Amino acid sequence: MSSSKVLHSNSVSYRSPIGVISLCFSHRGFLREVTLMNQTISTGFQENQISSGPFEIHGHEDAQCKCLEWLDEYFEGKIIDHNRLIDFIDMGDLSEFSKTVLKTLLKKVSYGQVISYAMLSELSTGSTSSARAVGNALRHNPFPIFVPCHRVVKSSYFTRSNSIKGVGGYCGQKSSFVKEWLIMHESSNAADKKP
Structure with missing residues (x-):
């Protein structure tokens, strides 16, 4: 490329x-x-x-x-x-909650994988009750792509047979076309590389 x-x-x-x-x-x-x-x-x-x-x-x-x-x-x-x-990556200016969410995302959600905000909330805090706060932390993620907030989607994504529509916003934008592109980019490459 x-x-x-x-x-x-x-x-x-x-x-x-x-x-x-x-x-x-x-x-x-x-x-x-x-x-x-x-x-x-x-x-x-x-x-x-x-x-x-x-x-x-x-x-x-x-x-x-x-x-x-x-x-x-x-x-x-x-x-x-x-x-x-x-x-x-300098996360020094972020709240402790945001640092925890972003570091959990980096460590627990692999390339080509998607999870819901509630799932990331449970991984980060032990409870799904912080899903909105997790979404807010991701909305203000200062390192999109590098810290892959595009891998976190609305729960409805999983009830729609993984339809790319309805993934949620990206980088504080209501439009999700970049998020959709990144998810498809990773999922197609991950599928291509499987044995």
Whole structure:
């Protein structure tokens, strides 16, 4: 897969099939925020969205390069471990509840798997009664794709024979087309790789 990257001192823009992804890093080199700039699904890239190389890398090359390599592998359809980048993600500004939810999601929900908000609530807190709070924590997830909140869906998803419609919102947006695309991307790649 071809991708274009522009690296600046503390930010990186990455062109992907779901639009431009902006990665912001702290002065210490930790990933602080991921923003989906223009959520559009495409089969190819528009050449004028991001200027192409040569790439200037200033500062924290290791974290930036690892995150970009991870995105390349993810969009190429490789089944990858989301925990691989945990050392580069800065969750310092999040509430303890949000940290618990996001870390549980990283550890317990595998590539190609989906669970409900209630299921993640039970895994995170031992009770399904926090499902709305879990949904709120995921709505404000500052690391979409890297911390795969797209794998958490409404309970009705499971009663509709896993219909991709009705998965719930994504990144605070009512529209779910990016979430649907990510779920389908992972499930088709996971199915392709089974023995």
